[in-house]
Amino acid sequence: MDLFNTQPAQNINVLPQGGTVNYYGIIMSNQQANSYYNCLLETIAWKNDEAVIFGKHILTKRKVAWYGDLPFEYTYSNTTKQALPWTKELLELKRLCEEKTGETYNSCLLNLYHNGDEGMAWHSDGETDLKKNGAIASVSLGAERKFAFKHKETKQTISIILQHGSLLVMKNETQKNWLHRLPPTKLVTKPRVNLTFRTIVK
Ligand SMILES: O=C(O)CCC(=O)C(=O)O
Numbered sequence: 432m433d434l435f436n437t438q439p440a441q442n443i444n445v446l447p448q449g450g451t452v453n454y455y456g457i458i459m460s461n462q463q464a465n466s467y468y469n470c471l472l473e474t475i476a477w478k479n480d481e482a483v484i485f486g487k488h489i490l491t492k493r494k495v496a497w498y499g500d501l502p503f504e505y506t507y508s509n510t511t512k513q514a515l516p517w518t519k520e521l522l523e524l525k526r527l528c529e530e531k532t533g534e535t536y537n538s539c540l541l542n543l544y545h546n547g548d549e550g551m552a553w554h555s556d557g558e559t560d561l562k563k564n565g566a567i568a569s570v571s572l573g574a575e576r577k578f579a580f581k582h583k584e585t586k587q588t589i590s591i592i593l594q595h596g597s598l599l600v601m602k603n604e605t606q607k608n609w610l611h612r613l614p615p616t617k618l619v620t621k622p623r624v625n626l627t628f629r630t631i632v633k
């Protein structure tokens with residue numbers, strides 16, 4: 432028994448209603464987290480994210496990558512990407528998430544935020560080829576960042592700090608009822624890598 436555990440318990444829902452978000456806290460040793468962080472920075476096929484906004488092609492500062500079991504096509508921000516085959520480290524992290532959450536995943540979207548200038552605006556992960564109400568497992572490596580939820584109707588907001596080597600899971604009706612974002616901040620000068628393991632249905 433961990434008498435001095437200061438993390439919220441993983442079976443506690445961070446959301447008060449309309450969805451389930453479990454924060455598991457740090458799920459690996461600091462050494463493991465450092466080594467995944469360094470390795471992913473070097474081995475992932477990072478690309479500036481392409482988005483189409485009002486018909487204009489733009490490149491975001493944040494970098495992204497998309498991996499999966501099959502060369503799935505994945506459309507978001509009005510552009511289509513094709514999944515690359517898993518790397519050794521991504522498969523290890525996928526299995527760790529599956530073991531911790533009791534769910535399975537077949538794809539992973541990675542984000543690289545170079546510093547606090549880069550973030551992600553309010554959205555929900557409701558793309559049509561994602562499994563409806565499927566779990567999304569989010570692993571954070573590198574700089575600690577704030578992550579926030581906003582209820583679509585009540586506008587209630589909840590925020591949480593995502594630590595180096597931590598796991599957060601969003602499931603059930605979270606995407607239907609809540610938006611989430613990674614707010615930009617002047618306080619963070621170091622990179623953060625985020626991996627979201629998802630289930631694509633075709
Ligand atoms: O960087 C994060 O923690 C969240 C990323 C996210 O919401 C997404 O990729 O859909």
Ligand SMILES: [Fe+2]
Pocket residue numbers: 554555556611
């Ligand atoms: Fe998201």
